[in-house]
C-alpha cells in the first residue's frame with residue numbers, strides 16, 4: 001500500500017536516545033510532575049476521589065487514548081495551586097470536568113476556571129460537574145455556572161425535576177460533526193440503531209447568559225427545550241457545557257457524544273498536536289458484507305459479474321457457512337463448503353473472508369438470544385464455521401459479525417479466546433472502531449468493536465428497503481458517509497447483504513464507483529476490519545509527547561514498542577518540520593489540510609522524534 005498523494009519530505013538515518021521510564025510514582029508527585037512538565041496535555045479534572053466514579057474516568061481515558069490525544073489526570077485541588085495564565089494554557093489548552101468524577105469541585109475552582117478560560121483555555125463541563133459540595137449536597141449555584149453561562153443544578157427551584165431525561169436535538173452541525181445517519185431523517189434528533197431517537201439522562205439546565213451559543217438542545221418528555229450542548233466565548237477561550245453524562249454514556253456503549261465533544265475541544269477549538277487515529281491520515285471505510293444464506297449465492301455471483309468486488313477495494317466478507325439456516329436440513333444455508341465453495345474462493349480474491357456467526361444464521365441467533373446455547377456450544381459452532389472457511393481460503397478467520405446482531409458480551413470473550421481481533425457492533429453506533437464498554441467496564445482490551453453506521457434507525461440496505469426508502473435517498477446517504485470519512489480522516493463501518501444489491505442496484509453501483517474514485521485519489525482506503533483492528537491495537541500502544549522548546553518550536557517524540565509505522569503525527573499546519581530522527585532509517589510522508597499537518601512513516605521504527613517551527 002503506497003502513500004499515494006502524500007509528499008515525501010525527507011529520508012533520515014536514526015540515532016538512539018535513551019528515555020527514562022517512570023514507574024510507581026505516588027499520585028501527588030505524578031500530578032506535580034505533570035503540571036511542571038513542558039509537555040502539552042489535556043487535563044482530566046477530578047474532584048474529591050470517589051471510587052464509584054472510577055469507571056467514568058476509565059471510559060474517558062480509553063477514548064482519549066483511541067483519539068491519540070496526550071492527557072493527564074489531575075485533581076482540582078492541585079490545579080488551584082497553579083496560576084492559569086497564558087503559559088499554563090499553552091501547555092494545557094483543554095480541561096475536561098466530567099460527570100461523576102468532577103461532581104464535587106471545590107468552590108474556588110469557579111474563579112480559577114474563569115481565569116483559565118479568559119487566558120485562552122477550553123473548559124468542558126459535563127452533566128453534574130461542579131454541582132455538589134464536598135459532602136455531596138446539591139449546591140444552590142454550580143461552581144462553573146459563571147463561566148459556562150449555564151446553570152446545571154436547578155434543585156432549589158425544581159427539586160425532583162432538577163434531573164430528567166431528554167432527546168438530543170442537534171442545532172449546529174457546523175460545530176458538532178455528527179455523522180450522517182446518526183440523526184433521524186425527519187428531525188435532527190440523535191438516534192440509535194433499531195431504537196430510534198435516544199433518550200439520555202439530563203439535568204434540567206437553564207441558560208444564564210444571552211451570549212451562550214446553543215449547539216444542541218435537550219428536549220424533555222414534557223417538550224421543554226433545555227441546553228443540550230453549549231459554547232460560550234469568554235476572553236480568549238471557550239467554555240463548553242455538555243448536558244448528558246458523557247463519561248457514563250461511554251461506559252454503557254454510547255461512545256459518540258463524548259468523542260464528538262473531545263474532538264470539538266481538542267481538534268477544532270484548540271488544534272492540539274496529537275496522533276491521528278487513522279492509517280496515513282486518510283479516511284477509512286470498512287465495507288462489511290454479511291453473507292447469510294442460499295439467497296446470497298445468486299447475489300454474490302451478480303456482485304462478481306458487475307465488479308462490485310474489485311481490486312483495490314478490500315471488503316470484509318463475512319459468511320455463515322453451514323448448509324441450513326433456520327433448522328437442520330432446510331437447505332437454506334449458503335453452504336460454503338458445498339455449493340457455495342466456488343463463490344467463497346472467488347470472493348476471497350478481493351477481500352478478507354470472515355465469520356458471520358455459528359454455522360446456521362437464524363438457528364444460531366435465535367438459540368443464542370434465548371440463552372439455549374452453552375459457552376462451549378457457542379465456541380464449537382463459531383469454530384466449525386471458521387474451520388470450513390479456513391479450509392477454503394487457507395487464511396485464518398479473525399473477523400466476526402453476529403447474525404441478526406445477537407452479540408452478548410459472552411461472545412466477545414469467546415472471540416478473544418479464538419484469536420479474533422474485530423467484530424461488527426450495533427452499540428456505540430456512528431463511532432469509529434473502539435474498545436467498547438458495557439455496564440461500566442471495557443469488554444475486551446484485544447478485540448475491537450466496529451460500530452455500524454446507521455441511516456436513522458436502520459443500517460443495512462435490506463432494512464432501508466423494508467422501510468420503503470427511495471433509491472435516490474439511499475444513494476445520497478451512502479455518498480454522505482463516504483464524504484464524512486474523507487472529510488474527517490476517520491474510519492467507519494457500513495454493512496449490507498449481497499442480496500441487497502438487487503434491491504438498490506443504482507445506489508450500490510454509484511457508491512462502489514465513488515469509493516473507487518476516492519481510493520484512486522488517495523483520499524480514502526477500503527480495508528478489512530482485521531487490518532484496522534491491528535492498526536488500532538498498535539495505535540493505542542503509542543506514547544506521544546509534545547513539548548514547547550521555545551515560543552515557536554514544538555518537539556514531538558513518539559514511541560511504540562511495536563512500531564510507529566502508518567501512525568500520523570498531527571501538528572497545526574503552520575508548523576513546518578525542521579528536524580527529524582528515528583531509531584532506524586525511515587522516510588517521512590506528509591499530508592496537509594486547512595487545520596493540520598500530518599507526518600508518518602511506513603517503516604517499522606519504534607521511536608520517532610520531530611521538531612517543528614512556526615513558519616514566519
Ligand SMILES: [Zn+2]
Nearest residue numbers: 290292403404
Ligand atoms: Zn446476517
